[in-house]
Amino acid sequence: MDKNLMMPKRSRIDVKGSFANGPLQARPLVALLDGRDCSIEMPILKDVATVAFCDAQSTSEIHEKVLNEAVGALMWHTIVLTKEDLEKFKALRIIVRIGSGTDNIDVKAAGELGIAVCNVPGYGVEEVADTTMCLILNLYRRTYWLANMVREGKKFTGPEQVREAAHGCARIRGDTLGLVGLGRIGSAVALRAKAFGFNVIFYDPYLPDGIDKSLGLTRVYTLQDLLFQSDCVSLHCTLNEHNHHLINEFTIKQMRPGAFLVNTARGGLVDDETLALALKQGRIRAAALDVHENEPYNGALKDAPNLICTPHAAFFSDASATELREMAATEIRRAIVGNIPDVLRNCVNKEYFMRTPPTAAAGGVAAAVYPEAKK
Known part of the structure; x- marks a missing residue:
């Protein structure tokens, strides 16, 4: 029997050091694609990930390091991710849309590429x-x-x-x-x-x-x-x-x-x-x-x-904006410390992962960052 299938579902996240066959560091990189302010997300993620921002309006403006190394992405509604855009990300395992709508993401293509897409439907x-x-x-x-x-x-x-x-x-x-x-x-x-x-x-x-x-x-x-x-x-x-x-x-x-x-x-x-x-x-x-x-x-x-x-502002209040960003960052955290899609609250393309065994595509972000956890 395949040893991978005998492994418990929960990925090991205690493996340290970078993995041998790529540029990623052991600490996963999470990027805010279309914004600059990470002050709310940072306290939630700082002990499990490195957080960066891109402030991009298209993937052509995203730094090469993010395209090559980011395993998690947070995004608002101001950037669009088509299949061609998603294919530029080499290590991405989860996207969390900071909001409820996911029509600016090719959800089907993301699933086929092994990228979980989540939203935050309960805010505001x-x-x-x-x-x-x-x-x-x-x-x-x-x-x-x-x-x-x-x-x-x-x-x-x-x-x-x-x-x-x-x-x-x-x-x-x-x-x-x-x-x-x-x-x-x-x-x-x-x-x-x-x-x-x-x-x-x-x-x-x-x-x-x-x-x-x-x-x-x-x-x-x-x-x-x-x-x-x-x-x-x-x-x-x-x-x-x-x-x-x-x-x-x-x-x-x-x-x-x-x-x-x-x-x-x-x-x-x-x-x-x-x-x-x-x-x-x-x-x-x-x-x-x-x-x-x-x-x-x-x-x-x-x-x-x-x-x-009005300018797409119905959702906004000081309280709802904080709540929204906290919920999005928490979903990313779940992915890092657990298994995709089991631990995710609002995965909109879960069906692409339920049909596959717990390998890198169906495992947690840790499986992408720490390949030793899959052995």
């Missing part, structure tokens, strides 16, 4: 839910536009001026809010929206039966039904190859005339050009977007009326 739930409600309230009560009018010097001397400026303001209680996706954030939005008097419905084909009863919501079983019934549609689903441009010319025609649209999920869920036209025609009364297909934002929606755009 309150912040995104609160921001979503803030945007919904702004669309209904037009607070954003009214505040801008006052700042720009418009005088309101009587009810006629107020009526003209506030035209389009709507009452919330009794309206139907439709949530596309009822995960952590969708559920948090639903509970907040009920407190404001919304009738909340949701569409999520991946949830088991009974969730609607436990939360006191109404479930619909097709996207078409949700769009047809909703006065306001809010998106809370992940982005994948099946729902790119979920909001498009066809689905906008299924929405109620004059409905509101909110997106704090993923930019690629909305076809910007179609939404811009719908706003200009008044088919969509107003929209609020915290995420955009192309960031920084600069596209077809630039001159669209009745639109609020």
Whole structure:
């Protein structure tokens, strides 16, 4: 029997010294690819890894030492890793996306290359839910536009001026809010929206039966039904190859005339050009977007009326930013001291490792750094 298969799953991490057939040192290198500040990550990783930063916007800006030696990588959403990019890394075993979305990483290619990809889905739930409600309230009560009018010097001397400026303001209680996706954030939005008097419905084909009863919501079983019934549609689903441009010319025609649209999920869920036209025609009364297909934002929606755009900041608060980075660094630490994928909390391509024996690709980062641990 192969001796490797008889080894216990946990990798030995007490082997010291560099390994004989390469430039890596015994202490694994972890790199923050698209940032400079490692002050939160360092205390979590300093006793098990060397931490470096690249502050890169593409792999062409990443230092050769990182490409050759890094076994772990932390990254935000500002850098994209294609299959060709991933192939440039010679020792990489784990990538942790500092955030929930992984659409800027070729997850399939990473799995095929033996690289685990993890995200941090549990952070900032309150912040995104609160921001979503803030945007919904702004669309209904037009607070954003009214505040801008006052700042720009418009005088309101009587009810006629107020009526003209506030035209389009709507009452919330009794309206139907439709949530596309009822995960952590969708559920948090639903509970907040009920407190404001919304009738909340949701569409999520991946949830088991009974969730609607436990939360006191109404479930619909097709996207078409949700769009047809909703006065306001809010998106809370992940982005994948099946729902790119979920909001498009066809689905906008299924929405109620004059409905509101909110997106704090993923930019690629909305076809910007179609939404811009719908706003200009008044088919969509107003929209609020915290995420955009192309960031920084600069596209077809630039001159669209009745639109609020924020810079992908719904997740942020001082508390959530710290929590997010701590969770990401802790996931890297798990990989270094344990086995991939067993110890990982949020590995999104785990299936690529479950089919393989505990060799370097399926072992911990320690197995890549300390080849003696595999003998």
